Amino acid sequence: MKSFLTLECLSKKFPGKKKESDYVVFDDISYTIEEGEFVCIIGHSGCGKSTILNVLAGLDQPSTGYISMDGKEVIGSSLDRGVVFQNYSLLPWLSALKNVTFGVKARFPKKSKIEVQEHSLKYLEMVGLGENVHKKPSELSGGMRQRVSIARAFATHPKLLLLDEPFGALDALTRGNIQDELIKIWSETKQTVFMITHDVDEAILLADKIILMSNGPGACIAEEVIVNIPRPRQRGKVIDDPGYYKIRKHLIKFLVERSSDFTGDKVRKTPLTVDPTKIT
Numbered sequence: 492m493k494s495f496l497t498l499e500c501l502s503k504k505f506p507g508k509k510k511e512s513d514y515v516v517f518d519d520i521s522y523t524i525e526e527g528e529f530v531c532i533i534g535h536s537g538c539g540k541s542t543i544l545n546v547l548a549g550l551d552q553p554s555t556g557y558i559s560m561d562g563k564e565v566i567g568s569s570l571d572r573g574v575v576f577q578n579y580s581l582l583p584w585l586s587a588l589k590n591v592t593f594g595v596k597a598r599f600p601k602k603s604k605i606e607v608q609e610h611s612l613k614y615l616e617m618v619g620l621g622e623n624v625h626k627k628p629s630e631l632s633g634g635m636r637q638r639v640s641i642a643r644a645f646a647t648h649p650k651l652l653l654l655d656e657p658f659g660a661l662d663a664l665t666r667g668n669i670q671d672e673l674i675k676i677w678s679e680t681k682q683t684v685f686m687i688t689h690d691v692d693e694a695i696l697l698a699d700k701i702i703l704m705s706n707g708p709g710a711c712i713a714e715e716v717i718v719n720i721p722r723p724r725q726r727g728k729v730i731d732d733p734g735y736y737k738i739r740k741h742l743i744k745f746l747v748e749r750s751s752d753f754t755g756d757k758v759r760k761t762p763l764t765v766d767p768t769k770i771t
């Protein structure tokens with residue numbers, strides 16, 4: 492059976508002044524994601540996480556290789572792929588509601604004005620913003636703005652949601668609350684999510700699989716780590732799961748001790764699948 496999202500022999504290099512000074516971010520990466528999976532990607536700063544996400548979004552092109560989603564080649568941006576960045580990217584002159592209806596109208600042109608409004612309100616309520624829908628971004632806190640971005644992304648029902656460190660700029664408390672909203676909204680919509688994070692606890696809370704990327708240049712996807720913790724997951728309870736610290740230890744050991752090991756003939760073309768809860 493064909494996978495929902497396939498990355499095939501993907502490479503990305505940024506040209507230098509001379510050919511020998513080209514910067515190879517990653518080379519010959521292959522990976523697949525199934526429909527409805529929540530996948531987080533972790534790796535050191537500069538290893539190429541945003542570059543992969545931008546290529547998946549169609550905002551940048553791979554140097555070589557191929558991406559297909561739902562049987563079609565990914566070329567350019569599309570409403571099938573929604574992106575949430577760290578810096579909110581809302582339209583500042585529109586209210587929270589209009590920021591969402593704007594995307595919903597484009598995605599569902601046959602919906603009436605009232606349907607668009609109701610649909611958008613439903614998603615703003617899901618992220619706890621029901622009372623603030625008429626405020627402009629400048630009248631909202633950072634956490635609220637990011638909630639609007641998330642509501643907007645989910646409300647347009649993209650087949651793939653790409654989240655580039657969406658909570659990176661938020662304080663721990665706000666971050667935790669929005670993680671809860673994200674779990675709630677994802678468990679209702681079951682959309683396929685690809686998310687960059689630097690936070691191992693966030694990845695374990697949210698993901699079905701965590702991709703571990705080696706250090707660049709010439710980075711590879713070294714491992715996919717299975718998060719074998721039952722859902723629904725709650726922030727306060729997930730840490731009591733017997734597998735939690737095994738997964739956490741595996742991720743941290745990779746980042747601290749092993750992420751620079753994948754060079755030369757150790758570069759992996761396809762990642763090793765690891766379930767840390769089964770390692771004795």
Ligand SMILES: Nc1ncnc2c1ncn2[C@@H]1O[C@H](COP(=O)(O)OP(=O)(O)OP(=O)(O)O)[C@@H](O)[C@H]1O
Binds near residue numbers: 514707
């Ligand atoms: N437009 C560009 N031109 C040249 N080099 C670039 C360009 N964009 C990114 N790079 C380089 O590619 C590498 C990967 O960058 P990328 O932003 O994907 O890393 P990242 O893993 O997302 O980092 P961070 O975690 O810090 O956001 C970096 O070394 C960066 O300097």
